[in-house]
Amino acid sequence: MSAPHTKRICQIIKLKPECADEYKEVHRNVWPGVLNAIRRYHIVDYSINHYPQLNLLIANFKYTGGDFEKDMKAIGDDEETQRWWRLTDSMQESFNDGASGSGKDIPWWTDVEEVFRFEGGFSA
Numbered sequence: 001m002s003a004p005h006t007k008r009i010c011q012i013i014k015l016k017p018e019c020a021d022e023y024k025e026v027h028r029n030v031w032p033g034v035l036n037a038i039r040r041y042h043i044v045d046y047s048i049n050h051y052p053q054l055n056l057l058i059a060n061f062k063y064t065g066g067d068f069e070k071d072m073k074a075i076g077d078d079e080e081t082q083r084w085w086r087l088t089d090s091m092q093e094s095f096n097d098g099a100s101g102s103g104k105d106i107p108w109w110t111d112v113e114e115v116f117r118f119e120g121g122f123s124a
Contacts, residue, residue: 005066006064007062007063007064008060008062008063009059009061009062009063009111010058010111010114011058011109012057012058012059013094013108013110014055014056014092014095015055015056015057015091015092015093016055016091016092017055019090019091020055022091023050023057024050026088030084031080033081034080034084037078037080038075040074041071041072041074042071043061043064043075044061044064046059046060046062047059047061048060081103082103085102085103085108086101088102089102094108094110096108096110
């Protein structure tokens with residue numbers, strides 16, 4: 001069960017079809033500094049899924065910190081994360097008009113509304 005302070009995030013972006021293999025390959029070996037930034041700024045249970053029929057990437061993660069905006073800015077200020085984003089952003093296309101890359105004023109990934117959640121628990 002999620003902690004009361006946990007924020008769940010789901011986001012989508014288009015993957016350029018010609019970049020699918022490369023995108024998967026770089027994610028088999030995510031740079032340690034990027035993983036450290038994710039961990040340091042309270043992101044857990046992070047996954048990215050690929051739906052090739054729509055060239056869609058679907059990211060899910062949980063945020064467990066106390067100031068989401070501050071922590072996301074800190075991740076964006078991390079130099080290794082910025083280099084990682086330059087690499088991976090070149091393989092993606094944003095759904096958001098005017099978006100030019102991760103960490104900019106217009107979000108690169110698009111937040112998706114959660115419409116249902118079941119976390120289990122004890123049955124009666």
